[in-house]
Amino acid sequence: MSIDRAVYTQALKADGEAIAEAGRRDINAAVPSCPDWTMHKLLAHVGRVYWSVGRHVAERATEMIPADEIPCPPEGAAIVGWFEEAHRFVQEALDGADPDEAVWSWAGQNTMAFYFRRMAHETAVHRWDAQAAFGEPGPIDSDLAADGVSELFEVVLPFAVANWNMALPDASLHLHRTDGEGEWLLVNDGGSIKMSREHAKGDAAVRAGGTDLLLLSWERIGLDGPGVETFGNADAARAWFALSR
Incomplete structure (x- = not known):
């Protein structure tokens, strides 16, 4: 795991409760950050993830549990x-x-540590989505968000690129966190994502706080947001962020 286990579990608890609270307000509310989703669909999506992960973890499953066995x-x-x-x-x-402990995961990172991290970030971003449905999204803890940026570009997107034949931007992107430590350089390395944590010049550069960098990377907000600075090839930055669709 990249940060303390307790940080992940506390985030999972608090953000999951906040999603449920948003659902109780109106299950039919539109979720603007997830086109065509209502709160009902958001609850269904995250809930199915929870049921699936819970079963894999509880049963110490070393092979994938079929989707038709998930509630x-x-x-x-x-x-x-x-x-x-x-x-x-x-x-x-x-x-x-x-x-x-060993457990199956879709990403090939077959230990429980993968799920502590993944559940925290899955829940944090969708908590933001749920609250955004009512115009009141609270920030994501900046250190947790920075770890989420790393997870996206070193685990989630490399898996997607390798398995779904996704094309990467030719131009490089540098991300710089402004409210704490964190810099990332993203490069197209022969059709694979090469991520390094360093201060380096990219064809595009984006500076923002941890929350905004995570939301940008998951394409929840745009480059025109307050507190976001863009340098160089803005289209390249947008192309990197579009990979998370």
């Missing part, structure tokens, strides 16, 4: 209770897990 979400307002049950289930499963 499907109910219609209507019952989705909130179903989500809350899934949230409790994945927390309880992770509470009993050693980060070094």
Whole structure:
């Protein structure tokens, strides 16, 4: 794991509770940061992830559990209770897990540590989405967000590029965190993502706080946001961020 386990578990707990709270407000509310999603669909998506991860972790599964064995979400307002049950289930499963224990994961990082990190970031970004549906998204902890940027470009997107035949931008991108430590250089290395943590010049550069860098990287906000500075080839920066769609 990249940061302390307790940070991940606390984020999973607090942000999951915040998603449920947003769901109770209106399951039919549109989620502007996820086109065509309502709060019901957001709860269904995250809840299914929780049920799946919870089962893999609780059962110490070393092979993928088929999707048709994962509980499907109910219609209507019952989705909130179903989500809350899934949230409790994945927390309880992770509470009993050693980060070094073996478990299957889609990313090929087959230890429990992968899921502590992944569940924290999955939940943090979707918590922001859920609150944005009501115009009130709170910030993501900046250190957690910076770790989320690293996870996206060193784990999530390399897997996607390798398995979905995605084309990478030719131009390089440098990211610079302004409210703490954190710099990343992203390069197209023969069709694979090469990420290094260094102060270096890219064809494009983006400076912002940790929360904004994570939201930019997951294409939740644009380069025109307050507190975001862009230098060089802005189209290249947009192309890198578009990979997370």
